[in-house]
Amino acid sequence: MKPLSKIQATALQLRLNHCCARVPEIQLILLATVDGFQQVVAGSQRGDAELPEKFAAIASSMMALGDAAGREVGSKTRLEAVVLDLSDLRVILRMVDGGKQQFVLATVAERKVSLSILLKIVYENARLLEEALR
Amino acid sequence: MVQEYKLLFAGGMGVGKTTAISAVSEIPPVSTDVANSDREAFDKELTTVTLDYGRITLPSGDRLRLYGIPGQQRFSFMWAMLEHGAMGMVLLADASRPDPFAELDIFLKSFHKLLRSGRAVLGVGRLSKRRGALDKYVAKLARRKIKIPVFSVDVRKKKDVLLLLDALFTQIEVLEDDYRGGEPAEKAAQSASSAHDPAGGLADSNAPAEGGKPSEKTNRGVFPVSDKEPAKDSEPSQTTQSANETTV
Numbered sequence: 001m002k003p004l005s006k007i008q009a010t011a012l013q014l015r016l017n018h019c020c021a022r023v024p025e026i027q028l029i030l031l032a033t034v035d036g037f038q039q040v041v042a043g044s045q046r047g048d049a050e051l052p053e054k055f056a057a058i059a060s061s062m063m064a065l066g067d068a069a070g071r072e073v074g075s076k077t078r079l080e081a082v083v084l085d086l087s088d089l090r091v092i093l094r095m096v097d098g099g100k101q102q103f104v105l106a107t108v109a110e111r112k113v114s115l116s117i118l119l120k121i122v123y124e125n126a127r128l129l130e131e132a133l134r
Numbered sequence: 135m136v137q138e139y140k141l142l143f144a145g146g147m148g149v150g151k152t153t154a155i156s157a158v159s160e161i162p163p164v165s166t167d168v169a170n171s172d173r174e175a176f177d178k179e180l181t182t183v184t185l186d187y188g189r190i191t192l193p194s195g196d197r198l199r200l201y202g203i204p205g206q207q208r209f210s211f212m213w214a215m216l217e218h219g220a221m222g223m224v225l226l227a228d229a230s231r232p233d234p235f236a237e238l239d240i241f242l243k244s245f246h247k248l249l250r251s252g253r254a255v256l257g258v259g260r261l262s263k264r265r266g267a268l269d270k271y272v273a274k275l276a277r278r279k280i281k282i283p284v285f286s287v288d289v290r291k292k293k294d295v296l297l298l299l300d301a302l303f304t305q306i307e308v309l310e311d312d313y314r315g316g317e318p319a320e321k322a323a324q325s326a327s328s329a330h331d332p333a334g335g336l337a338d339s340n341a342p343a344e345g346g347k348p349s350e351k352t353n354r355g356v357f358p359v360s361d362k363e364p365a366k367d368s369e370p371s372q373t374t375q376s377a378n379e380t381t382v
Contacts, residue, residue, distance in 0.1 A: 034168040035181050036208055057208040061184040064166035068184070072164065102169065 004039055004133075011132045016042035019125055025110040026121075027089075028055070031129065034102045036060035045108070059093050059106040066093075081122070087111070090118055094126045098133035105129060137196040140219050141302070143186070144245055145226035146237040147205035148178050150259055150289035152186050154226065155200045157292045158299070159188025166204075183209060185216060190299075198299070213244055222253040222302045226289065227271065230260035235274055242278050249280045252309050255302045257287040257294070
């Protein structure tokens with residue numbers, strides 16, 4: 001099953017490219033299916049031969065683990081985001097509701113972008129992607 | 135003092151790792167299943183992307199922590215993480231796949247250290263009822279110098295999964311005896327097998343009779359068995375074959 005049409009993929013690609021151009025500290029934005037297949041990728045690390053494919057699977061695993069952790073501690077809602085705060089980078093994984101299908105939006109940025117600004121960018125991207133996917 | 139043991143359930147996508155853990159876990163398993171978007175590769179609604187986790191408490195109070203790996207190769211970064219500290223492994227295969235041996239090979243390579251140590255068992259699902267159908271699996275393992283018990287199982291059945299765990303513990307205990315007493319390594323596999331010799335009636339000797347209590351002589355009798363089968367199955371249906379064939 002191919003979850004994205006060519007038109008959808010192009011629209012999403014443009015959106016993610018625009019975001020990376022606007023915020024150069026963002027190194028990678030990647031949209032993956034919840035089961036770890038890379039769909040759209042943008043950013044300076046997109047040229048890495050293996051990274052996007054590998055990171056799509058890792059992002060999917062981390063979201064699923066976050067969701068499981070949430071359920072175990074009594075959360076009644078689905079996981080929205082996972083934040084990795086590294087000493088040099090921030091990684092934010094955000095669930096994207098594509099209507100018939102769920103996706104994971106992974107954003108990797110240098111730490112000089114504040115967490116609040118990065119979260120705002122990620123949530124805004126997710127909203128726009130959800131609109132494009134529905 | 136209560137001991138904790140970590141056991142790994144490995145095998146390709148859809149072989150029944152999640153089902154097997156669900157069948158025997160005393161707690162609702164921690165599941166990381168998500169929608170499977172690759173239905174062409176494997177027609178299954180959900181797929182595990184991180185791990186499965188279940189638990190069994192033995193009568194002694196010791197605990198088994200059961201970890202299932204995600205079966206697809208793109209999640210292989212999880213395999214080594216989950217293997218770390220595992221005392222043994224239940225490897226599952228699905229004989230109905232177009233090329234079950236190629237799929238099995240991936241796991242024989244990835245987990246070769248644990249497998250070559252002998253601390254493992256292989257359970258083959260959806261096996262044809264033809265006599266000797268397991269021999270090809272035994273030969274496959276032998277070519278890789280892996281000597282572990284092999285069983286035909288239906289992992290939807292709790293008693294079949296307990297059979298695998300019982301055999302695994304026999305295997306591990308014999309290996310530990312071997313370590314202390316100098317018994318040849320391959321004897322462990324034979325020992326586990328002899329407890330489940332089809333001629334002697336595998337199901338009778340190891341898995342408890344329907345509705346019965348575990349046999350006193352089942353291996354070391356480590357697994358309490360209730361007569362309740364899991365309420366529902368989350369994996370594709372398998373043949374009704376029971377764990378009635380074994381070989382090493």
